[in-house]
Amino acid sequence: MDYAAALDRLLGLTDYERLSTVGTHQARYDLSRISALMERLGNAHLTVPTVHVAGTKGKGSVSALCASALTAQGYTTGLYTSPHLHTFRERIQVDRQPISEPAFAALVEAVWPAMEQVNAQDDLGLVTLFEVLTAMSFHCFAQKQAGFQVIEVGLGGRLDATNVVTPEVSVITALSLDHTAILGDTLDKIAWEKAGIIKPGRVTVSAPQAPEALAVLRRICAERDSRLILVGEDCTWQAGSHNLDGQSMRVRGRLGAYDLWMPLLGEHQLENAATSVAALEVLMERGFQISPEALARGFSRVRWPCRMEVLKRRPLVVADGAHNADSAQRLRNSVPVYLPNKRVILVVGVSADKNLDGIVNALVGLKPIVYATRSRHPRATSPDRLAQAFARRGVEAMETPDVHTVLLHAMGLARNGDLVLVTGSLFVAAEAREVIKGIAPEAYPELSGSLIVQPGATP
Numbered sequence: 001m002d003y004a005a006a007l008d009r010l011l012g013l014t015d016y017e018r019l020s021t022v023g024t025h026q027a028r029y030d031l032s033r034i035s036a037l038m039e040r041l042g043n044a045h046l047t048v049p050t051v052h053v054a055g056t057k058g059k060g061s062v063s064a065l066c067a068s069a070l071t072a073q074g075y076t077t078g079l080y081t082s083p084h085l086h087t088f089r090e091r092i093q094v095d096r097q098p099i100s101e102p103a104f105a106a107l108v109e110a111v112w113p114a115m116e117q118v119n120a121q122d123d124l125g126l127v128t129l130f131e132v133l134t135a136m137s138f139h140c141f142a143q144k145q146a147g148f149q150v151i152e153v154g155l156g157g158r159l160d161a162t163n164v165v166t167p168e169v170s171v172i173t174a175l176s177l178d179h180t181a182i183l184g185d186t187l188d189k190i191a192w193e194k195a196g197i198i199k200p201g202r203v204t205v206s207a208p209q210a211p212e213a214l215a216v217l218r219r220i221c222a223e224r225d226s227r228l229i230l231v232g233e234d235c236t237w238q239a240g241s242h243n244l245d246g247q248s249m250r251v252r253g254r255l256g257a258y259d260l261w262m263p264l265l266g267e268h269q270l271e272n273a274a275t276s277v278a279a280l281e282v283l284m285e286r287g288f289q290i291s292p293e294a295l296a297r298g299f300s301r302v303r304w305p306c307r308m309e310v311l312k313r314r315p316l317v318v319a320d321g322a323h324n325a326d327s328a329q330r331l332r333n334s335v336p337v338y339l340p341n342k343r344v345i346l347v348v349g350v351s352a353d354k355n356l357d358g359i360v361n362a363l364v365g366l367k368p369i370v371y372a373t374r375s376r377h378p379r380a381t382s383p384d385r386l387a388q389a390f391a392r393r394g395v396e397a398m399e400t401p402d403v404h405t406v407l408l409h410a411m412g413l414a415r416n417g418d419l420v421l422v423t424g425s426l427f428v429a430a431e432a433r434e435v436i437k438g439i440a441p442e443a444y445p446e447l448s449g450s451l452i453v454q455p456g457a458t459p
Contacts, residue, residue, distance in 0.1 A: 037114055041138070050151055051150045052163075056326070066276050067148075069276070085433065158192075235277060244313065342419040380427065
């Protein structure tokens with residue numbers, strides 16, 4: 001089986017990331033399927049020490065920072081994240097590199113028979129695409145005899161397919177309202193779902209949280225005898241200098257102080273860095289060797305695209321996948337600090353299941369020129385609906401059919417000192433990255449239809 005055939009097989013499975021509507025929570029998630037699948041694969045997920053990361057915002061950045069530090073220390077480190085930007089292979093990385101096309105295809109072949117056995121059981125339902133990818137990642141990291149695996153939750157926590165692990169540390173990043181139709185429409189309900197990754201007797205690290213979310217985390221940690229380390233209290237940070245290449249900071253943890261630099265912009269990334277340090281210190285306490293020098297080296301080498309990423313300097317083009325109201329507000333707060341005194345030309349597209357008005361309300365604070373567009377993703381909202389949301393805030397938005405067209409137009413409009421900011425959806429940000437960096441993407445015209453794999457699709 002080659003890579004294209006492997007993807008064609010996978011895309012025949014149920015993929016809730018690409019469906020415009022979803023069913024009930026229980027129908028979408030069921031740990032019995034992933035547990036049965038992993039049992040048939042020798043419970044590979046239990047053979048590698050694990051850092052498990054959930055949250056609404058920052059979970060990918062924290063996962064990437066932790067994995068980069070562990071790699072810098074010399075551990076063979078697996079990293080499993082979602083969604084991908086340009087190729088499915090990004091989701092399964094070893095030592096900061098996506099696995100190869102042949103390796104990906106081999107994993108599909110290895111997992112497929114076990115999946116068919118699970119599907120043959122009438123009481124479990126059909127294995128989903130995300131569950132197969134999760135099993136593939138665990139199988140891959142076990143095969144590599146990884147020293148660590150850093151596993152990012154796909155959605156929620158309690159019933160997410162990744163929640164079969166027994167982690168060395170559970171990490172919960174900043175929580176806010178998102179995926180409310182599935183996880184609940186209040187912060188305490190969302191916190192309860194995310195807290196599902198808290199394991200008895202294992203340490204939990206939490207980023208700063210709103211009071212109602214923190215109360216839930218404290219209660220569940222107490223119930224499960226999990227020591228809670230709270231970033232902002234037990235681990236603090238102080239911002240340093242910054243430029244377009246990155247920013248410096250000083251993080252004071254429980255075990256020491258660290259002078260760090262990372263190529264990630266935004267005030268929120270300082271919080272993510274401190275959360276990552278707190279998690280890595282838990283590993284140190286558990287007897288794993290991680291030196292301050294390796295931690296600093298790993299942070300300086302981290303790669304996490306489309307998070308306030310500078311794609312081009314002349315004109316200045318920045319992509320940020322701010323996909324909910326709180327993320328958009330954080331972006332709005334960071335732009336004047338990190339990219340001050342610039343006229344903002346906003347290229348924005350939003351997924352249909354997001355809080356459209358909340359995102360727009362945050363972004364209008366930048367006083368931008370607005371281009372409303374959409375990504376290729378099936379769940380993208382229409383440009384006219386997005387333009388109407390800006391109109392309700394008294395801002396005229398020009399409607400454009402695709403990211404490639406509007407980005408070239410916006411860059412042509414930009415004068416010296418302007419900022420072209422691409423945001424609203426990680427998928428829109430990814431498409432802008434493809435345009436500027438010449439990346440050939442994998443395109444999936446239909447969920448269960450034909451597949452186009454363009455060669456050379458590397459992140």
